[in-house]
Amino acid sequence: MPSRVSSKKAAKKASLPPKALPVTLLSGFLGSGKTTLLQNILKTDHGMKIAVIVNDIGAINVDASLINKTHRLTQTQEKVIALQNGCICCTLRGDLLEELVRLSELQEFDYVIVESSGISEPEQVAETFDARLADTMSMVADGPEGLDPGVRKALKIIKNAGGLERLAKLDTTVTVIDAFTLFHDFDTDDMLSSRRDDVMPEDERTVSDLMVDQIEFADVIVLNKTDMVDADMRKRTLQLVKRLNHRARILETNYGKIDVREILNTGLFNLERAQTGYGWLQDLHAMTLRQVNGKNVVTPKPETEEYDVQNFVYTQRRPFHPRRLYTLLYDKFILQLEHPDDGEEEEEEGTGMSDASDDTEMEDDIEAEEDDEEEDDDEPINDAPPDNSIILANKRNDPLFRRLFRSKGEFFLATRPQQAGEWSQAGAMLTMTGGRPWFCTLPEEDYLTGDAEIDRLVKHDLASGGEWGDRRQEIVFIGESLDVKALEAVLNGCLLDDDEYVQWEAIMRGKFGKKGSKSKRKKAVDPAHLQEALQDLFEDGFPDWPLPNEVLTVDHAGHSHA
Known part of the structure; x- marks a missing residue:
């Protein structure tokens, strides 16, 4: 009996491939x-055995007789597994797992190329290979009942093998x-659905947003159709791509002709680095490191100024006045803001944070400070965004923008001192949403992290x-011939002025009373009431953000999306 068990174990081990299949996305x-x-790739004899997994074989349109005999072309029908681990962004491509297991068992191919659909973020597919999801994948393999049988079988094989990394590993993106067209x-407000007819509502986003995601996540960027642009445009395009992703190798080509070895088995992919190592963030980290090391060099390196494509990091410790910031942006960018469910926040806010006398006391205490602001409240403000066509025209004609x-980073609103705002702009689209809690509040x-x-840092x-910890404005801007001083000036104009900052600090310290009064008192202020007091003082028309504890995702089944 023992010998039979040991022979089964040996057979199972023997079925594992000698090395994991390297995958290019x-x-x-x-x-x-x-x-x-x-x-x-499919028609060329380059001495390598390559399997290609695509979304639509018909779109490839290669006659079977022309496909090199060492290659294989397969199509998968998307099967998405939502992981029940509290992290909404984690999904596994079950169809991809099935095909990877099948190719691994065949042991006939040296490399795999996976075509990501033209509407999906590469990071979503890359997460399927995240070794930190192994435990969750094992749990999914044992349930639920409605799971596709083929996917369940693949997950069990992966579990028995000791993880997907034993069968296949993501090697290059x-x-x-x-x-x-870059x-x-x-310079467009096009949505994905305007260019494709297979976009599901949950996948809808702007063309510029998706393009930036695909560029920033890549290990290798193939700059195609370079014969269709002149030398000056080619230089501009190269420099912009380098700006968006410092670490990527760039291959220039026409008609998609490349040496396939440039994108196979490169060993370049690293999920953690890809999620945090975009070009804009590298500049931010470099600046911070230079500050920590005691040097005052915080400007970009000289070579980054080539061809007038440049970047700079805007940093300020004072908070933005929400109204002035919105007024600067609303008619020059198509704003994508939070859209919380109506009514939920209001219902929860009335429950037991503090008694009513505290609310009355706070309102009385800051009444004198509000007197100076009342004349502004009487003036109607037309802040409805114009049509997208007008916004695009405004941006094209604006000397600064x-x-x-x-641009991407974190911003700090005077009325929301517990939580950073996330700023992400691509072309005409600017997304401004609630982000992590400021670390000083935790x-x-x-x-x-333990690192x-x-x-x-x-x-x-x-x-x-x-006193105010890590609260700050810190946004990286990338563009051509940017007037950095003028851009800094208009952003600085959105910060609280000296008088406003004094009032802001007083409320933050829990001190209330008439201006100039020597007898100020200090008390602990509940964060919700603190925010309410600040919003009474500084007009805030931005939609409510999710609570900070709903945004901070430190650890989801052993991996981070923070």
Whole structure:
């Protein structure tokens, strides 16, 4: 009996491939040349055995007789598994797992290329390979009852093998970019559904948003159709792509012709680095590191100024006045803001934070400070965004924003001192939503990572902010011929002025009373009431954000999306 058990174990081990199949994930917009690139790979005899997994075989349109005999072309029907681990963004591509298990069992191929659909973020597919999801995948394999049988079988094989990384590993992410249309796609309000007829409501987003995601996540960027642009445009395009993703290798080509070895088995992919190592964030980290190391060099390196494509990091410790910030932006960018469910917040706010006498006391205490603001309340403000066509025209004609392609970072509103705002702009689209809690509002154990270097940077940010901790404006801007001083000036004009800042600090410290009074009292203020007092003082027309504890996702089944 023992010998039979040991022989079964040996057979199971023998069925595992000698090494995991290296997988290349290929992304790109419709019309970028992604399909042509795949056709070239399938028809070329390059001495490698490659399996290609696509979404639509018909779109590839390669005669079976022309496909090199060492290759294999298969199509999958998407089967998405939502992971029940409290993290809404984690989904597994069950169809992809099935095919990868099948190819691993065949042991006939050296490499796999997976075509990402033209409407999906590459990160969503890449998460399927995240080794940190192994435990969750094992749990899914044992349930639920409605799971597709083929997917269940694949998950059990993966579980028995010791994880997907024993069968297949994501090795390289590639994005194909159309050099001819790149700048146009930064200057459009097109939604994905305007260019494709297979976009589901949950996948709807702007063309510029998805394009930026695909560029920033890539290890290798294939800049296609370079013969359709002149030398100057080619230089501009190259520099912008380098700006958006410092770490990516860039291959220039026409008709999708590349040496396939440039995108296979490169060993470049690292999920954690890809999620946090975008070009704009690298600049931010470099600046912070130079500050920590005691150097005053916070400007970009000289080589980044080539061809007038540049970036700069806007940093300020004072908060923005919400009304002035909105007034600056609403008619120059198509704003994507939070849309919380109506009524939920109001119902919850009335329950037991503090008694009614505290509310009355706070209102009485700041009444004198509000007198100076009342004349502004009497003036009607027309803040309804104009039509998108007008916003696009305004941005194109604005001397500061017309050549601003990308910006991303965190912003700090005077009325929301507990929570950072997330700022992400691509072309004409600007998304402004609620983000993480400021670390200074949390106990150390909630934000320290255990990584000495990262924790040193976090502690530096907290200490350098003094009384108000890590609260700050920190946004990276990328564009052509940016007037940095003028851009800084208009943003600084949205900050609280000196008088407003004095009032803000008084409320933050829990001190209330008539201006100039020597007898001020201090008391602990509930965060909800603090925000209410600040919003009474500074008009805030932004939609409500999810509560900070709903946004901070420190650990989801062993992996982070923070």
